[in-house]
Amino acid sequence: MSRSLPPHHLPPLAPLRLFEAAGRLGGFTAAAAELSVTPSAVSHAVRTLEDVLGLPLFRRDARGLTLTPAGEDLLGEATAAFEGITRAMSRLKGTKAAGISVSVAPSFATRWLMPRLPALRRAHPALALRISTERERVLPGDGRFDAAIRLAEAPAGPGEWRHLADEKLVPVAAPCHARTPLPALLAKVPAIHVTSLRQDWAAWGSWAGIPVPDATRGLAFDMTHLALDAAAAGMGVVLARLPVAADDLARGTLVPMGAEMPTGTAYWLVTRPGLSRQTEGRLFTEWLAGNLREAAAAA
The missing domain is CATH 3.40.190.10 (Periplasmic binding protein-like II)
Known part of the structure; x- marks a missing residue:
């Protein structure tokens, strides 16, 4: 005999999806671009959720949007839920997660990255990486690459730039x-x-x-x-x-x-917008930054 489960008291799922993208990407415009809707549609969806909850999810001021404590709480749960659904769909379809595609200079890949990949695999066995050492200029988010490790004096160009090591x-x-x-x-x-x-x-x-x-x-x-x-x-x-x-x-x-x-130059991790706020992107970013700090200090 099957046991009935209590009903799930869920918010409207379509507005929740738009809110999750806005919170993860840090703004309505970026969320709209990712989901192919208008920024006003994202704004309306967030207001719908706020009306349902009776709580503000974002603070709106002259600096832009920041998540409230309630918004941060909901974002964490929503992101985890959507990622879990994505993984389940991948399993059911018999496919693997797309993973992260990274462009790296050949010598950096050979001398520094490759010796450390076994440790990364042991720490995060589910993290899927695709490493490319092609020399042509790439733009993270161009459909081929999610991230690139580059030498530059300062951030220059699109994407999110994170300083790794001088x-x-x-x-x-x-x-x-x-x-x-x-x-x-x-x-x-x-x-x-x-x-x-x-x-x-x-x-x-x-x-x-x-x-x-x-x-x-x-x-x-x-x-x-x-x-x-x-x-x-x-x-x-x-x-x-x-x-x-x-x-x-x-x-x-x-x-x-x-x-x-x-x-006068430094190594930078350049990622497509929002990657560092996704689980795989965050794991890779934190691992890379930490290991490069350790290598620079040891050297």
């Missing part, structure tokens, strides 16, 4: 060269260059006050991780970019041969 340049070489002063070492072994970053040695040499290696001589590679491997093999001195080379320094396969120079 970049620094430091000359590094194999441990067998550790006892030789850098000027004397550069007289004995080649300076290693990255073809797209040949200005690095000139910038660091001017900043550090040492003679600049000739950019037309020595060894040159088109990938940063290949240049680092050549230096670790004792083939010369390369300017490493931190925190990408943080693991090499932590393991001792490369040793610093001079001071760290701030480049």
Whole structure:
């Protein structure tokens, strides 16, 4: 004999969906764009819910919209409920969640991200990632990518930008060269260059006050991780970019041969609007930011 369950006392579901998008994305306009409705429709839906509840869900002032405590409470439950329904639909249809597609520079992916992916999988086994290292410029939210890890001086362009870590340049070489002063070492072994970053040695040499290696001589590679491997093999001195080379320094396969120079640029996570407020996006964002902070501190 089946047991009857009490009826669910639910608010109107259509307005709830529009409210959830507005709260998650931080505004009526962004919610309207995501759901292909007008901002006035989102505003009307929120007012409908407020009338049903007898409570304000947003504060409206000169700065825009902010969630009230009641709004934050409802948003958390609504987002969790909609995500649960989405997962259930995916299971019933025999499909997997779309996951997050991330664009990453090849050397960052090879040197820093790949060694840490097993730990990410252990911590969040349900988090689905698609990593791309194509070199063309991408725009998160363009239908192909949800996020990108980029080097820039400051936020520039669409999407939501989160600062991850400042970049620094430091000359590094194999441990067998550790006892030789850098000027004397550069007289004995080649300076290693990255073809797209040949200005690095000139910038660091001017900043550090040492003679600049000739950019037309020595060894040159088109990938940063290949240049680092050549230096670790004792083939010369390369300017490493931190925190990408943080693991090499932590393991001792490369040793610093001079001071760290701030480049004025930083690593940023650029995401499509609202991704960091969704469960998968929040998990990835927090994991990435925390691990890059740790790598920068260790280096």
